[in-house]
Amino acid sequence: MMSDKMIPIPFNKLVNWMLEEYKRTQTIFGVSEVKFFRKSNDQQIGLFGETMDTPVGPAAGPHTQLAQNIIASYLSGSRFFELKSVQIMDELEIPKPCILAEDECYNTEWSTELPIMGAFDEYVKAWFALHVLQKELFNQSDRRFMFNMSVGYDLKGIQSPKVDQFIEGLKDASGTEIYKECLASLLENVDQFKKVDRAFIEQISPNICTSITLSTMHGCPPAEIEAIIKYLLSEKKLHTFVKMNPTLLGYGYVRNTFDKMGYKYIQLKEESFTHDLQFKDGVEMLKRLKVFAKEQQKDFGVKMSNTLPVKIGRSELPGEEMYMSGRALYPLTINLAYKLASEFEGDLKISYSGGADAFNIDRIFETGIQPITVATTLLKPGAYMRFKQMADILDPLMNNKESGKLDMEKLKALAESSLSDANHLKEKRDLVNRKTELKLPVLDCFIAPCMVGCPIEQDVPEYLRLVGEGRYEEAFDVIVSKNPFPFITGTICTHNCMTKCTRLDYDESVHIRGQKLVAAEKGYDAYMQKFPALKPESSAKVAVIGAGPSGLAAAYFLAKGGMEVTVFDKREKAGGTVEYVIPDFRISREAIAKDIKLIERMGVKFEFGIDSNVSVAEYKAKGFQYVYLAIGAGKTNDLDINGDKERVMGAIPFLEAFNANKDALKLGKNVAVVGGGNSAMDAARAALRVKGVENVYIVYRRTKDYMPADHEELIYAEEDGVIFKELLAPLSLTKGVLKCQQMALGQPDASGRRRPMAVEGAFEELLIDTVLSAIGELIDYDLLKSNGIEVGEKGKILVNEETLETSVENVFIGGDALVGPWTVVGAAKHGTMAAKAILKKEGLEFKQEFTSKISFNNEKQLLEIAEKKAVMKPVADHKLESDRCLECNKVCNICAEVCPNRANLMIPVNGKGLTNMSQILHVDGMCNVCGNCGTFCPYSSEPYKVKLTLFWTEKDFMDSPNIGFYFLGDGSEGEFMLRLDDKISKVKFDESGNTDVPIDDKVAAFIWTVYKDYEYLYKVLN
């Protein structure tokens, strides 16, 4: 087990690190210069008699634990620092990992992991470092940031000598060892600065904090809270904020709010609410304390809010209870702020924390609330650098004043709107885990997760950039190199790519599909004009049976590869389900026709109206060496219902009839569609468009949350006016009455979905003229069996998983015909696989290359990526989506961004065979195994366990299972111990970087770069 103990960096090494890193890569602790916050005016804001450039900063938490964390926050725009809480028990063993920030965030760490005076040292070091940076980088002489200490949890602990020493030390650090060390180190090394001089260093104040935030334990008795605050105000003479808990809102309110906003799964403990301070008592207490503070001539206010204690019910983190923050906390905190402030008619100082981010920070500030601290948004990709956007937003609002009374009208409006704010509803990010199944490599790991999510691995970032640059024909070229359906997939693809998009951790996925359509619409004509019709190179012939997406994709790649291909279909046109079943209000027939023309251009031939009784042997006899069966899954699954069965129709035949001639349909006034998938949504929406139909119901035996239909299809159905009838199972249709059994949700089944159970004796009747059954389509096994194709257990057709060849030689099968109802892009993937396998058998090339030479301006691209990082941006217009794409395969670095402790570093390595612009180096001494990089790395594994690790001590090296190294002696000799492939060896570099024992070239190049150019990383403790 690796050590989760962090090793603080000595002050002189910390300063050296900042300066050296800045010189080399224009970053400091990973924050790029592009993201340094620079004031646009000279206006500041006041608090407790101090002033700051902006009132935003990190909340007491992982981002104020170490000096380098505070430095990273400062650079990107933080100016109010709530230091991580300390308390009497300072040998905390926090079970790891301790943070899970996939969506709303959970943590189990509740105060610093450092010993109290270790934390103290970090805060003093950061205090000096920030002064130096302020002068050196921004040429500001007067301090324009402030530190606020945080202590917990009971009076006895706070009065203990240990905590008292901490408090007194931050009030005046001049007598402390660390203060003297920092001062001496700066004076001694003053020559290393350009703008900082002795006079500046000597005027750095030892009075670090004049204010404190009290963090009380959940369940702390009210009298105790009051006594502590009085003590802090009167004896310690500190301006004081007291943290209020969201439990003040009461169990019912919180439960209800979560349920309405889609967070039903969050498990609350009712006792947490009843044992905590109650609202009425809290108000009385605050009233008394306000008077008391005034008498003491100190400022007093509330910090709103603490995190919310919830049960650990799904093994999210180790232990039984965890604390929730982030976007689900916002509606609670802002409503609590309003409720409490109302009791004081707005005359209440509030320090805010609870789901603030770039999307709401200005509105929170405009109510008069400040400072505003954040934590969860800093755990997501972009991380510390997100401060820049927040500070930039607030900058024009600064007016050199301290906030007065709160604007209660604005606060009320904000509190009310928060409950329906889309950014805080669960449905905005209902897919939680966006990690892929791939294993993280030690080197060259950058990937675009969207490409991994796409079944046909479309080069998404490339075509998004091309569309953004207006290079539509090239974008089209990139798309059709792997996908013969730019229009169809640009319109109705189920876009699995978007479920993996990094942007989901910012705001919402890049609208990838829409961009594909833009490329198709604007690039098609030019591409078609240039692309010559192809002629087959090989004499071998392929018969593709079925002109749906799967057959068409196979034909496209086979023809491109030089084979003679004929596509046979029992119908009169190509397109399969897309052409015949999917309604035209979802995709126009002209769009489908364009894709089919593209496929024809490859030289593919078609024969329609063939006998559906397919005999593979006959095709072979006609000279087709290969057959690809792509006949879909067209058999409908009959609904088992009593009564007037003639009024029950399959959804697919209905949709086919609708597409053929909707005016000929007679459904009556009321239609019920049974099912919850995409076919059900299409059938319901189509039924609404049939003459005479007034009401269309979707009848489903579970609730809407469990419907398998795509979320957006469900929304469209709702917008069209389809009425959802949840928890109903139809029993019979008799004389226009559909009798349904009422259902309830029971325990989860094997799939994790709650099982629907009949409620005994409870029924509902609906007036229904026609029932459309959309409960799934089936594979036609008879045809397969008659052709000798083997089918295994549970109807699984036996194929070679890689080639899709069946038990009959040279006969392949794919798409819906192989797996049952699926997707266009899935069907296309199978067609592509089969084509590849057939071409291989023929010794022909499988071609997926671009026809034009596509290149980008590297420098421009890198700068734009750097600028796009850490910026939240709503989807405004499809044309702008390239501005939102982070081009993850070009630059990832997410693990470096999201590490609160800066333990993952980006090192540019020039090694033979290395392709990424930088490699990730993990620094063991800075990592506390919080787990956050593991949450956001797109691979299935965790960077802090997998990446090449630099150790600072032999003991840490021996205690860890990671591959990695540490330098022997002080590092100067180029000699190091290396663990690679479970083998430990002693290695030494010669002057040119050759090693005395053979090791992997790329790893050697990496360590050589660290040794040669990054001395400050390993000469830390000596």
Ligand SMILES: Cc1cc2nc3c(=O)[nH]c(=O)nc-3n(C[C@H](O)[C@H](O)[C@H](O)COP(=O)(O)OP(=O)(O)OC[C@H]3O[C@@H](n4cnc5c(N)ncnc54)[C@H](O)[C@@H]3O)c2cc1C
């Ligand atoms: C209502 C509905 C909505 C859908 N919406 C979407 C969506 O929005 N996005 C998405 O990605 N997917 C959607 N799908 C799924 C998607 O349409 C299918 O997964 C895809 O069309 C499957 O392609 P395929 O080529 O395997 O089969 P099909 O498209 O079914 O094509 C099979 C072809 O084989 C022909 N054929 C069948 N039997 C024979 C035979 N015996 N002899 C000769 N020819 C034969 C048929 O005429 C047909 O042309 C939807 C499906 C339905 C039913």
Ligand code: SF4
């Ligand atoms: S941000 Fe761009 S490259 Fe990254 S996953 Fe999303 S679409 Fe793909």
Ligand code: SF4
């Ligand atoms: S490297 Fe990963 S696990 Fe370690 S502190 Fe950083 S984010 Fe946490």
Ligand code: SF4
């Ligand atoms: S998060 Fe880090 S380790 Fe994971 S892919 Fe990105 S750069 Fe590589």
